[in-house]
Amino acid sequence: MSKLFEQKLSLLMDGEITPFETKRLVDEIHSNSHLRSLWLRMNKHKAAMHGELLDQNLDLSKKIISQINKSTQNTKTLKTWPKFNFLSPTYMKACCYLIGFFFILSLPLLNLPSPSSTVSSKQNLLSLNNEALLLDLGANFNGNLKDYRITSSSSMEANYFIPGDEKSVRLKVFFDRIPEQEWLGTINNGVTVHTKSGSTPLILNLSSENLPNQRLIKISNTFLEKNK
Amino acid sequence: MNSEKSLINLVKKGDKKAYEVLVLQYQDRLVFSVYKFLKDYELAQDIAQEAFVKAFKNIEKFRGDSSFYTWIYRIAINTAKNFLSSKSRKSEIYDDEIMELKLSESAVTSENPENILEAEELRSLMMDAIQDLPDDIRTTLSLREFDGLSYEEIAEVQNCPIGTVRSRIHKGREILDKTFSKYNMSNLETNLI
Numbered sequence: 001m002s003k004l005f006e007q008k009l010s011l012l013m014d015g016e017i018t019p020f021e022t023k024r025l026v027d028e029i030h031s032n033s034h035l036r037s038l039w040l041r042m043n044k045h046k047a048a049m050h051g052e053l054l055d056q057n058l059d060l061s062k063k064i065i066s067q068i069n070k071s072t073q074n075t076k077t078l079k080t081w082p083k084f085n086f087l088s089p090t091y092m093k094a095c096c097y098l099i100g101f102f103f104i105l106s107l108p109l110l111n112l113p114s115p116s117s118t119v120s121s122k123q124n125l126l127s128l129n130n131e132a133l134l135l136d137l138g139a140n141f142n143g144n145l146k147d148y149r150i151t152s153s154s155s156m157e158a159n160y161f162i163p164g165d166e167k168s169v170r171l172k173v174f175f176d177r178i179p180e181q182e183w184l185g186t187i188n189n190g191v192t193v194h195t196k197s198g199s200t201p202l203i204l205n206l207s208s209e210n211l212p213n214q215r216l217i218k219i220s221n222t223f224l225e226k227n228k
Numbered sequence: 229m230n231s232e233k234s235l236i237n238l239v240k241k242g243d244k245k246a247y248e249v250l251v252l253q254y255q256d257r258l259v260f261s262v263y264k265f266l267k268d269y270e271l272a273q274d275i276a277q278e279a280f281v282k283a284f285k286n287i288e289k290f291r292g293d294s295s296f297y298t299w300i301y302r303i304a305i306n307t308a309k310n311f312l313s314s315k316s317r318k319s320e321i322y323d324d325e326i327m328e329l330k331l332s333e334s335a336v337t338s339e340n341p342e343n344i345l346e347a348e349e350l351r352s353l354m355m356d357a358i359q360d361l362p363d364d365i366r367t368t369l370s371l372r373e374f375d376g377l378s379y380e381e382i383a384e385v386q387n388c389p390i391g392t393v394r395s396r397i398h399k400g401r402e403i404l405d406k407t408f409s410k411y412n413m414s415n416l417e418t419n420l421i
Contacts, residue, residue, distance in 0.1 A: 010398040013253070014372060015231045016379050022234035022246075030245040038405070040252050045404050047256035049358070049373055051351040054260055054344075060273060061251040064280045065244055071285065 002034070009039050013046070133197055134158045134173070137204070140226065141219040143169055154178040155186070162211075169208045169219070176201035191216045195223040232296055239287050247287075251280055254297050258304055260347065265308050275311065279304035350411075357407040361400055368393055369400035 008025050011017045017025065029036050040059060047053040130150065138145050143160030146168070150156045154175040161168050170190075174183040183203055190207025204223060206216045238246035255276065262279075263272035283290075283300045290299055358366055364386075371377045371385065379397075383390040 006402075007394070007398045010401055011394065012231050012249075014379065014397070016394070017231045017234075019234035019237070022231050023238060026235070026238060026243065026246045026249050029249055036252075039249065041405055041408060042401055043253050044256060045354060045401065045408055046373070047260065048347075048350040048408070049354045050257075051347050052257050052260040053350050054256070054263060054269065054347050056350070058256060058259060058273070059252070060255050060259075060277050060280070061248050064251050064277055064284075065248055067277070067281050068244060068247070068284050071281070 002032075005032070005035055006038060009035065009042060012039075013042060130156055134171070136197065137171060137173070137223075140222040141169070143171075151186070152178070152182075155183065165211070167208060167210045169206060169211060169216075172205040172207075174203040174205075176203065178203075191220045193220045193223055195226070233292060236287070236290060236292065236296060239284070244284075247284055250296060254300065255280070257297065258300060261301055262304050262308055265305065266312075271311075275308050276304055279307050282307065353407070353411055354404065357404050358400075360407075361403055365396045365400040365403070368396040372397055 005025065005028050008017060008021060009029075012022065012025055029039055044053055044056060130148065131145075134145050134148055134156070138158075138160050141160075141162065142164065143162050146159040146161050148156055148158035151172075154177050156173050158171045158173070159168060160171060172183075172187065183205075187205045190205050191213065192203065192205045195202050195204055204220070206220055208216060232250075235246045235250055239250065258276045258279065259269075259272050262275045263269055266272050266275065279300055282303050286303075290296065358369065361369065368382055368386065371382045372379075377385065379390050379393045382393045386393070
């Protein structure tokens with residue numbers, strides 16, 4: 001019987017065995033240590049024949065399988081749901097957390113102010129209106145809005161392209177609530193003006209790599225004239 | 229018949245015993261390939277080990293377009309590359325092109341010839357053993373091992389039944405196993421002395 005299995009190992013090595021026999025042989029290799037070590041040696045001969053054997057005693061299989069077992073155990077632990085006792089303190093605690101979580105999520109819908117989310121709600125409002133505002137501002141100097149980004153809860157930055165001039169303009173927009181030091185710190189060139197959009201006070205900084213300052217001043221004047 | 233495909237199918241069903249059979253089959257080749265890149269035998273073993281674990285976890289992604297060895301070789305080399313790049317990043321001199329160059333250089337030359345010498349010694353031992361095999365067995369085994377012919381093709385070339393091919397190859401491997409075991413024993417004794 002053992003001789004037969006030994007011959008089958010040779011066939012397995014050459015891919016000359018049926019799926020059914022493969023399964024049987026796998027089980028046999030696993031349970032029969034003689035067969036297992038013969039399979040190990042046969043593969044070492046093959047590697048040696050091709051000059052690919054560095055260590056005759058190398059066997060990583062135990063380490064590999066134990067590592068796989070460990071990781072599958074971890075995955076199983078993660079996948080297993082705890083059995084809930086609906087009256088247990090753990091369950092009640094989890095429910096409280098969930099209710100609290102959904103309550104916080106529903107705050108914007110209820111229009112209730114949440115102290116921890118002041119900055120993010122401002123940012124949300126800003127992102128809702130920012131594109132319309134930037135398009136409106138760009139219309140003053142025939143600038144096509146290329147892209148924009150929100151730089152803080154009270155400021156954003158946009159790039160425009162002026163088709164006739166083939167030039168580009170960068171516009172930094174600060175809402176009036178931003179402290180002076182903060183917006184001054186982010187401006188290092190261009191022209192800055194205080195203006196309004198509707199009733200919202202704005203600070204605008206215009207800069208460009210290829211437009212002269214004279215032109216930027218002209219553009220900024222359009223913002224000022226609009227508010228007169 | 230494709231035994232490897234059957235083994236992979238078993239692994240896909242979660243059969244770790246089948247995977248162990250694959251590990252035993254390819255570990256030496258894989259360690260050797262990684263060693264050629266890294267020139268560090270211990271590290272090559274660690275990388276090969278990691279590659280085998282990764283391959284098991286991702287076995288569902290193996291579609292069988294290439295052989296299992298080709299697939300796991302790619303995993304191992306990528307793991308080795310990631311290791312080298314993280315090492316380079318630590319020393320703040322990471323450069324993709326330089327690393328590729330280093331890898332290809334190391335694939336050709338080895339700075340640690342000790343292991344390569346052993347591999348060469350084992351290879352010549354096996355070649356001598358093959359030369360000593362009876363003619364019919366030697367030819368059959370060579371057609372399989374070095375020319376990669378299937379049993380059916382060998383039977384056609386040698387004009388003999390496929391059963392004869394099977395038994396010749398098995399017999400050849402049995403003889404080689406004896407030679408190899410003798411060499412292993414004498415090596416062990418030398419080390420003990």
